[in-house]
Amino acid sequence: MEQPRTRPPQPRPRRTAPLPPQAQGGRAARAGAGTVHRSARPGRPLPPVVLALRRFPNPRLTGLGSGLFCTAAMLVLGFLDELLLGGAAGVYGVLFVLVSGLTAAWVRKADLVTAPVAVPIAFAVGALPIADGGGGLGARLAGVFTTLALNAGWLYAGTLLAGLIVAARRVRLVIRRAAAQRRAGRSATTSPRGRTA
DSSP states (O other): OOOOOOOOOOOOOOOOOOOOTTTOOTHHHHHHHHHHHHHTOTTSOOOHHHHHHHHSOOOOBOHHHHHHHHHHHHHHHHHHHHHHHSSOHHHHHHHHHHHHHHHHHHBOGGGGGGHHHHHHHHHHHHTTTTSOOOSSHHHHHHHHHHHHHHTHHHHHHHHHHHHHHHHHHHHHHHHHHHHHHHHHHHHHHHSHHHHHO
């Protein structure tokens, strides 16, 4: 009696979702590298200012870290200003504007709102060494309030600069997220699963 031949079961191909570009190797990685090369515009050199800014350190500070950085920097600069220049308020104001810009540029994306809040506090703390005050805590605090009142322009300028940098970074972040969502929506509609749905 002849037995019927049985075939071993063939494995079915599994349908899986397409991998993201970071997980794909080979051709996708080369295609991504080509895209980056095309967007860099090799025929057009970058200005020297942009090249200098790219060499500048770019740390990412938390909200607390940015506040501590700004406060410590202004306190040290206030002591140096008092020691070297006798408490020149104009020099202190210029340094405050620079530190405010760095604080707003270095705070991480999740803590952007903390930079414009931290810089006025740092200005007040850093004004302690340059404030005119006699021999007591009350006289020193009165000197700080006088320094804040007389140098309100520098205080507003530094806070405004920090706010503008934070707002520009926030707008850039929103634009990047919207572009990423559009790309994800286009890739979902062109994937095999999107065509069969």
